[in-house]
Amino acid sequence: MASSSTSSSGLTFKLHPLVIVNISDHYTRVKSQMQQPSSNSNSNSSSNSNSNSNDSVYGCVIGVQRGRTVEIFNSFELLYDESTHSLDRTFLEKKQELYKKVFPHFYILGWYSTGTDAHESDMLIHKALMDINESPVYVLLNPSINHAQKDLPVTIYESEMHVIDGNPQLIFVRSSYTIETVEAERISVDHVAHLKPSDGGSAATQLAAHLTGIHSAIKMLNSRIRVLHHYLLAMQKGDIPCENALLRQVSSLLRRLPAIESEKFQDDFLMEYNDTLLITYLAMFTNCSSTMNELVDKFNTAYDRHSRRGGRTAF
Amino acid sequence: MEPFPSSVIAQKTWELENNIITVDPPPSSTPPAPTTTATATTTSPDPASDAIFCYDESAQAKFQQEKPWANDPHYFKRVKISALALLKMVVHARSGGTIEVMGLMQGKTDGDAIIVMDAFALPVEGTETRVNAQADAYEYMVDYSQTNKQAGRLENVVGWYHSHPGYGCWLSGIDVSTQMLNQQFQEPFLAVVIDPTRTVSAGKVEIGAFRTYPEGYKPPDEPVSEYQTIPLNKIEDFGVHCKQYYSLDITYFKSSLDCHLLDLLWNKYWVNTLSSSPLLGNGDYVAGQISDLAEKLEQAENQLSHSRFGPLIAPPPRKKEEESQLAKITRDSAKITVEQVHGLMSQVIKDILFNSVRQSNRSSSEPSGPEPMIET
Numbered sequence: 001m002a003s004s005s006t007s008s009s010g011l012t013f014k015l016h017p018l019v020i021v022n023i024s025d026h027y028t029r030v031k032s033q034m035q036q037p038s039s040n041s042n043s044n045s046s047s048n049s050n051s052n053s054n055d056s057v058y059g060c061v062i063g064v065q066r067g068r069t070v071e072i073f074n075s076f077e078l079l080y081d082e083s084t085h086s087l088d089r090t091f092l093e094k095k096q097e098l099y100k101k102v103f104p105h106f107y108i109l110g111w112y113s114t115g116t117d118a119h120e121s122d123m124l125i126h127k128a129l130m131d132i133n134e135s136p137v138y139v140l141l142n143p144s145i146n147h148a149q150k151d152l153p154v155t156i157y158e159s160e161m162h163v164i165d166g167n168p169q170l171i172f173v174r175s176s177y178t179i180e181t182v183e184a185e186r187i188s189v190d191h192v193a194h195l196k197p198s199d200g201g202s203a204a205t206q207l208a209a210h211l212t213g214i215h216s217a218i219k220m221l222n223s224r225i226r227v228l229h230h231y232l233l234a235m236q237k238g239d240i241p242c243e244n245a246l247l248r249q250v251s252s253l254l255r256r257l258p259a260i261e262s263e264k265f266q267d268d269f270l271m272e273y274n275d276t277l278l279i280t281y282l283a284m285f286t287n288c289s290s291t292m293n294e295l296v297d298k299f300n301t302a303y304d305r306h307s308r309r310g311g312r313t314a315f
Numbered sequence: 316m317e318p319f320p321s322s323v324i325a326q327k328t329w330e331l332e333n334n335i336i337t338v339d340p341p342p343s344s345t346p347p348a349p350t351t352t353a354t355a356t357t358t359s360p361d362p363a364s365d366a367i368f369c370y371d372e373s374a375q376a377k378f379q380q381e382k383p384w385a386n387d388p389h390y391f392k393r394v395k396i397s398a399l400a401l402l403k404m405v406v407h408a409r410s411g412g413t414i415e416v417m418g419l420m421q422g423k424t425d426g427d428a429i430i431v432m433d434a435f436a437l438p439v440e441g442t443e444t445r446v447n448a449q450a451d452a453y454e455y456m457v458d459y460s461q462t463n464k465q466a467g468r469l470e471n472v473v474g475w476y477h478s479h480p481g482y483g484c485w486l487s488g489i490d491v492s493t494q495m496l497n498q499q500f501q502e503p504f505l506a507v508v509i510d511p512t513r514t515v516s517a518g519k520v521e522i523g524a525f526r527t528y529p530e531g532y533k534p535p536d537e538p539v540s541e542y543q544t545i546p547l548n549k550i551e552d553f554g555v556h557c558k559q560y561y562s563l564d565i566t567y568f569k570s571s572l573d574c575h576l577l578d579l580l581w582n583k584y585w586v587n588t589l590s591s592s593p594l595l596g597n598g599d600y601v602a603g604q605i606s607d608l609a610e611k612l613e614q615a616e617n618q619l620s621h622s623r624f625g626p627l628i629a630p631p632p633r634k635k636e637e638e639s640q641l642a643k644i645t646r647d648s649a650k651i652t653v654e655q656v657h658g659l660m661s662q663v664i665k666d667i668l669f670n671s672v673r674q675s676n677r678s679s680s681e682p683s684g685p686e687p688m689i690e691t
Contacts, residue, residue, distance in 0.1 A: 017584075018402050020576055025399040025433070028570040030467055032369045077466035091465065098459050101438040145575045152579045179583040183515045183596060184409035185402065186587050191520045192398040192567055193577035210518060210657045213588055214664060220585040221668075259669040269666065272594060276659040279605070283645075283652040286612070290645045293619070 013137065013156050014071040014180035017189050019061060019112075020154060022075045023141045026057045027114050056080075056114050058087060058125070061139055062099060062106040070137065071180060072109055074099075086128050087111070110137035116144070118157055118172045126159055127170065135159070138172065152179075372469065375423055382502070388532050391563060393428040394505065394524040398569035398577075400434040405520060407436045408478035409511035417477035419456060420507065421463070421470040429505050429563075432470050435459055474505030481512040481600060483543045483553075484523030491556045494527045505563075516597045517654055527560040534561060544647040546607045547614075589665070594658035604651050608644060615640045 058080040063072040076095055079088035096108060111129055113122065118140060129136045135158065142153035157172040164171070181189070190213065228250060234240050235247075383390055400420060407416055418436040422429065437452040460472065475497070477490070486494065486506060497504040510521040521543075528534055545553045569577070618640065 017577075017580055018406055020580065021399050021402055021573060024570065024572045024576050025397070026467075028572050029432075033467065033469075035369070077468070079466060091462065094458070095462050098455065098462065101455060102436040143572055145572065150579070150582060152576070152583065179580065179587070181584075181587050182406070182409060183591060183593075184405050184511050186584070186591065187514055187518060188402050188405040188520050189577065189580070189584070190588070192401060192569055192573075193581065206653060207657070210660070213518075214661060216581075217585040217589040218664075218668070220582070221589065257669060258671070261670060269662070272662065273659060276594075276655045279655050280652050283648040286648045287645050290641045293641055 010068060011158070011175070012069050013175055013177035014069065015139075015154070015156070015177050016063075016071070016073050016180055017185060019072055019075045019139070020141070020152075021189075023057075023059065023112055023114065023139070024143070026059060026077050027141070027143050030057050058111065058113050060087075060092060060095070060111050061109050061137070062103070063109045064105055065107065065109065070109060072137070072139070073106060074103065075112055075139075078111070087125055089128075108132050108136075110139065112139040112141065114141045114143045116142050118155075123159070123170060123172070126172075137175075375471075378424055385502075388528050389534070389561065391424075391427055391429055391503065391505070391526060394431065394507075394563045394565045395425075395428055396431045396565060396567050397422075397433070398567060398573050400431045401520070401522075401567060403434045403436075404476050404507070404509055404522075405511060405514060407434075408476075408480070408509045409515070411478055411480065411511075413480050413512075415478050415480065417475060419472050420474040420476055420505070421460075421468065422473045423470050424473070424503050429473055429503060431473065431505070431507075433468060434476060472501075473503060474507060476507035476509060478509050478511055480510065481603070482510070482546050482549050483513065484508040484510050484521055485543075485545070485553050486525050486527070486556060486560050487549070487552050488556050491527055491559050494525070494560070495530065498527060498529070506560075512597075512600050516593065516600055518593065518657065522565060524563040524565050525560045526563065534558065544604075544643075544650065546603075547610050592658070592662065594655070594662060597658070601651060601655065604647075608647055608651070611640075611644055611647075615644060 057077065059075050059077040061072050061075045063070065063074065065071070076099065078095070079091045080086075081088055092108075099106065108129075110133065111125060113125075118138065122138065126136060126138055138157040138159075140155045140157065142155075144153075146153075154177075156175045156177050158175050159170045160173050161168050162171050163169075231240075231246075232250065235242055400422075404418065404420075407418055410416070416436065417439055418434055420431045420434045422431040422433070424430065438455060439452045456472070475493075479485070479487075485508065490506065490508075494504070494506045497506075504526075506525045506527075508523050508525070513521040
């Protein structure tokens with residue numbers, strides 16, 4: 001049973017976009033294979049692709065846990081046995097071994113599935129994984145495409161022991177998470193998401209691409225600030241009751257600006273600025289000397305024809 | 316949300332520039348679903364673009380039998396890489412740091428295109444020192460392919476990828492030998508090279524896909540693809556072998572669910588875009604590039620001073636070569652500068668956004684940012 005209460009374990013979750021794309025790809029693949037049963041002779045006989053009438057796919061997520069932070073880096077597929085409602089254990093171990101060779105730092109953190117909500121049957125799988133990791137996470141992706149939805153349809157559940165009707169039971173509780181990324185991941189996600197021009201183009205298009213990226217990010221920031229602003233205005237007018245906790249948060253946020261304001265920062269910043277200007281200057285220099293060189297050579301070639309002296313002629 | 320007209324125009328322009336062809340729905344399999352190209356109002360996922368995810372085993376087997384590539388060394392011309400494969404390869408390449416890493420790609424063929432659906436890493440390092448680094452990982456490969464087939468990924472291995480951290484996307488001598496071996500025994504096979512350092516520095520993905528020509532084949536002269544700078548210590552290796560392979564065009568594709576998720580991901584992602592600081596992360600790389608450029612300049616200078624003493628004796632082609640050497644250096648320096656300036660622009664913008672709260676009284680010390688002075 002999924003409850004809508006939030007987790008109180010105090011763990012912070014960080015999710016990498018690779019996991020999301022992985023799960024989505026797994027789901028799309030299985031779904032498209034099920035739509036074409038005639039061409040796949042042997043895949044239908046195995047239990048995994050036809051097992052679930054509700055089109056769920058299952059897999060395992062791996063990553064690193066450092067103290068209170070759980071960072072989910074990658075994931076891989078698993079076999080689901082419909083009859084016993086459990087995941088194939090030998091398969092899991094085999095895959096885990098393979099992944100350990102390439103990514104020695106990653107541990108199994110939990111499992112994933114697709115669907116709209118966490119079910120009772122999922123708890124069985126969850127419990128089965130508890131011997132690998134005493135507190136596994138359950139990542140649920142909702143694959144139905146709903147354009148009205150503005151938020152990422154990925155939820156992370158943890159299990160907690162709650163006393164319900166006198167019986168201690170494990171139930172799923174939701175946890176919040178942030179999206180974490182490394183620079184290279186961000187660039188490739190950007191690349192695929194917005195399909196930026198992959199070749200060099202001219203300096204103008206590169207500049208345009210770069211600035212467009214920053215511009216959209218700033219637009220998002222602006223819209224979020226507007227929402228807050230609107231809300232605060234409404235509070236001031238008295239349309240909505242004053243919420244002190246929110247006011248405190250906003251006030252602390254505003255107090256963080258300006259972000260950095262110290263002598264040292266200004267110095268470093270200006271130094272970086274100067275370095276870039278110096279590089280630009282040098283590049284211009286190189287450009288000019290190259291053009292000069294070409295000019296001189298052309299001049300020489302033009303003049304050489306008229307004089308028979310070897311070595312330096314006009315120059 | 317209605318689409319803004321200017322963004323639609325911009326998208327159409329971009330699509331034209333980059334020759335985007337929306338995948339036509341195959342007539343039989345998909346239910347008729349009227350779809351327009353990527354406006355926010357489509358309510359059903361486009362089944363056509365997801366058709367690429369089906370693996371048609373019999374068609375693939377037939378293609379293997381026919382072997383149309385045996386007659387034409389230039390048969391395969393295009394590569395389509397899925398979003399997942401690209402992401403996995405780039406992340407793996409970056410995780411290696413300055414060490415070359417390699418892996419395999421799975422997928423299928425489609426006419427003259429090779430489609431890469433997925434990629435996985437191999438536990439092998441230092442691939443630039445021996446030809447058959449793949450041999451170490453055969454066991455891993457077999458195990459992994461087996462588990463994959465069980466889990467529903469039916470595609471076969473169609474290529475290998477490896478990284479060239481910091482020195483560009485091309486095939487070194489060892490790579491060329493490896494690929495030639497692969498193309499003899501494991502056709503169809505593709506070689507992909509990724510440079511994670513340049514990716515991060517330039518802000519766009521540096522990737523190249525190559526196939527080698529068979530031994531002794533003289534390729535028709537083809538136009539040089541996008542120029543990239545090669546560090547001095549590698550330039551010989553590059554020059555000797557650059558005629559033995561050709562590069563293929565790369566396009567990317569993603570499923571409708573991927574599209575949807577990535578769009579939504581942007582809601583959380585914009586923070587990372589704004590907070591990324593390429594200048595800070597790439598200081599080493601840029602310094603290396605500049606010193607390499609300085610060496611090249613010295614070399615060019617020496618060559619130039621030699622030619623001054625014999626303009627009549629020196630054959631014209633040699634002069635042209637030095638000129639183009641200097642022109643190359645100029646282009647390299649322009650590229651480095653442009654990247655630096657972009658990085659600085661981000662920093663200045665962030666400074667204005669977050670720091671100039673109390674500076675509204677005095678005139679701001681930073682104007683909107685230096686404009687790039689180099690036009691190529």
